[in-house]
Amino acid sequence: ARTRAERRVSSIALGRYFRGLARQPAPGVGASRALDSSSLDALDQIGPLLPRLARRAIRSFLSSGVLLSEELPNAPRAPVFVTLRKPDGSLRGCIGSLNAVEPDVAPETERSAVLAATRDPRFEPVRLDEIDGLSIDVSVLLPRQSITDARQLDPARFGVVVSDAHGRQGLLLPGVPGIDDPLLQVELARRKAGVAPGAEVVLSRFEVRKFPA
Numbered sequence: 129a130r131t132r133a134e135r136r137v138s139s140i141a142l143g144r145y146f147r148g149l150a151r152q153p154a155p156g157v158g159a160s161r162a163l164d165s166s167s168l169d170a171l172d173q174i175g176p177l178l179p180r181l182a183r184r185a186i187r188s189f190l191s192s193g194v195l196l197s198e199e200l201p202n203a204p205r206a207p208v209f210v211t212l213r214k215p216d217g218s219l220r221g222c223i224g225s226l227n228a229v230e231p232d233v234a235p236e237t238e239r240s241a242v243l244a245a246t247r248d249p250r251f252e253p254v255r256l257d258e259i260d261g262l263s264i265d266v267s268v269l270l271p272r273q274s275i276t277d278a279r280q281l282d283p284a285r286f287g288v289v290v291s292d293a294h295g296r297q298g299l300l301l302p303g304v305p306g307i308d309d310p311l312l313q314v315e316l317a318r319r320k321a322g323v324a325p326g327a328e329v330v331l332s333r334f335e336v337r338k339f340p341a
Contacts, residue, residue, distance in 0.1 A: 167204035171268060171337055174203050174233065178266040179341030181234055182210050182241035183259060189242045190256045196238050203232035209301060209336075210240040211265040212254065220262060221248040226269070226289065226299060237266050267301055267336040275331045281310035286333040290317040293328065297321050302336060 181198065188194045209224025221244040230236040241264070245254040254262070272289060275281070281288055287302045288310075298321030300313055307313050314331065323329055 168337075170202050171204050171206070171233065174200055175266070175268065175337055175339040178208075178233065178237045178268075178339050179264040182237050182264050182266055183262075183341070185238035185241045186245045186254065187256070187259050190245070190254065190259070195242065197230070197235040198238065199231050200234040203234055205230070205232050206236065207269045208233055208236040208240050209267045209269070210237060210244045211267065211301075212244050213263045213265070215261050215263075219250075220258075221245055221251055221254065222301075223248055224267070224269075226272075226297065233268055241266075264341050266339045266341075268339070270335045270337065272332040272334045275333050278310040278314045278331065281313060281331075281333055283307045283310060283313045286335060288313050288317050289332045289334065290314060290321050290323060291330045291332075292321065292323045296323055298323065303338070 177200075181196075185196045188196050205228045207225050207228045209222060211222040212220040214220050223243040224240045228236055230239055247253075269287070283300075283302060283304065285302055288300050290298045298317040298319065300307070300317045300320070304313075307316065318325075318329065
């Protein structure tokens with residue numbers, strides 16, 4: 129059976145809540161399965177539900193301030209990005225994390241969805257009357273692989289993470305429209321991280337399981 133925890137919080141408490149999640153291990157992590165080859169089948173079965181959970185989480189928060197956190201049986205634990213788009217295909221919000229902070233991909237999706245709708249600094253917060261018109265893509269990140277050269281990238285297949293010696297990191301998801309050159313993909317990730325041109329960086333790549341709605 130599904131379990132649900134609902135938290136009614138002020139906007140100030142919401143900020144403290146999300147900052148705390150970034151610092152603390154997720155409760156109940158030991159009971160969840162890590163995302164590996166044995167759990168991909170489970171992810172593929174659960175995945176089509178994730179955009180629905182994302183939309184419901186956004187609606188719940190915008191309408192009543194309730195943060196949903198729903199764990200699913202046998203769901204793997206993995207980082208998630210949620211991308212919101214307008215009916216014309218333009219971006220409306222996209223937020224996620226490189227490392228999972230919730231027990232499994234269901235509450236991870238709900239958390240990222242609310243952040244994408246309310247905390248993306250590029251956009252005004254999503255309005256309640258916009259929700260039904262938004263398309264929602266949930267990208268579950270598979271384990272990262274270290275690489276030594278941008279030629280090992282394929283922007284249609286792999287996302288990229290750029291890291292420098294000061295701990296700055298920039299990420300680009302795979303399949304971003306208009307980005308089909310690995311060197312451009314790396315350059316844009318460097319800019320997102322705030323890494324100076326020419327500075328030494330470490331590259332890693334990752335694939336995603338993408339679930340649209």
